Amino acid sequence: EVQLVESGGGLVQPGGSLRLSCTASGFTFSNYGMSWVRQARGKGLEWLSAISNTGGSTYYADSVRGRFTISRDSSKNSLYLQMNSLRADDTAVYYCATWTYVMGLASWGQGALVTVSS
Amino acid sequence: IVLTQSPGTLSLSPGERATLSCRASQTVDSIYLAWYQQKPGQAPRLLIYAASSRATGIPDRFSGGGSGTDFTLTISRLEPEDFAVYYCQQYGFSPLSFGGGAKVEIK
Numbered sequence: 001e002v003q004l005v006e007s008g009g010g011l012v013q014p015g016g017s018l019r020l021s022c023t024a025s026g027f028t029f030s031n032y033g034m035s036w037v038r039q040a041r042g043k044g045l046e047w048l049s050a051i052s053n054t055g056g057s058t059y060y061a062d063s064v065r066g067r068f069t070i071s072r073d074s075s076k077n078s079l080y081l082q083m084n085s086l087r088a089d090d091t092a093v094y095y096c097a098t099w100t101y102v103m104g105l106a107s108w109g110q111g112a113l114v115t116v117s118s
Numbered sequence: 119i120v121l122t123q124s125p126g127t128l129s130l131s132p133g134e135r136a137t138l139s140c141r142a143s144q145t146v147d148s149i150y151l152a153w154y155q156q157k158p159g160q161a162p163r164l165l166i167y168a169a170s171s172r173a174t175g176i177p178d179r180f181s182g183g184g185s186g187t188d189f190t191l192t193i194s195r196l197e198p199e200d201f202a203v204y205y206c207q208q209y210g211f212s213p214l215s216f217g218g219g220a221k222v223e224i225k
Contacts, residue, residue: 059213108161
């Protein structure tokens with residue numbers, strides 16, 4: 001069974017940094033691209049970033065390019081999102097998901113809450 | 119690519135048919151169009167990929183169609199568990215954009 005578990009969320013001050021992790025199990029991690037999506041309270045889904053299965057290609061939404069960095073470590077079956085220069089409007093639940101050109105975002109984690117507030 | 123979903127809210131009764139629309143600002147290759155369902159407090163769930171292929175375990179009352187710039191998700195007979203928010207997404211080109219969502223609520 002595919003399982004994705006996000007961790008690293010919490011409260012951070014504006015301008016601060018946070019690193020989210022997503023630990024994968026139940027599938028061959030190195031065969032799948034991965035993606036981050038967020039959802040502010042009461043709002044829709046916002047795609048943030050994606051990374052190819054090898055890590056050789058990364059993609060970002062304009063809203064986070066230059067502030068967020070996606071990376072992966074296949075030896076640890078883990079995906080990361082380094083978030084810098086955080087703003088109040090980055091407050092949201094952050095989801096990781098598997099990503100393929102065949103099926104899109106097929107499997108999702110349960111989400112991690114990030115709150116940016118002083 | 120901007121995806122616009124309509125209507126924003128659909129009020130229907132169990133057993134009725136729901137038709138949700140997703141219109142793209144430019145042509146989307148149908149092999150890269152997906153639909154997701156999200157219930158309150160839960161992560162989204164993949165329903166349909168490649169515009170018309172059901173994901174594993176998705177009942178056949180859910181169907182997707184369309185091409186070019188116009189896509190639809192149809193729920194043939196609404197079950198109580200189908201009342202939720204639905205999102206379309208194109209996943210072939212960065213940025214991988216989502217539609218704004220469409221809520222199917224009980225009338």
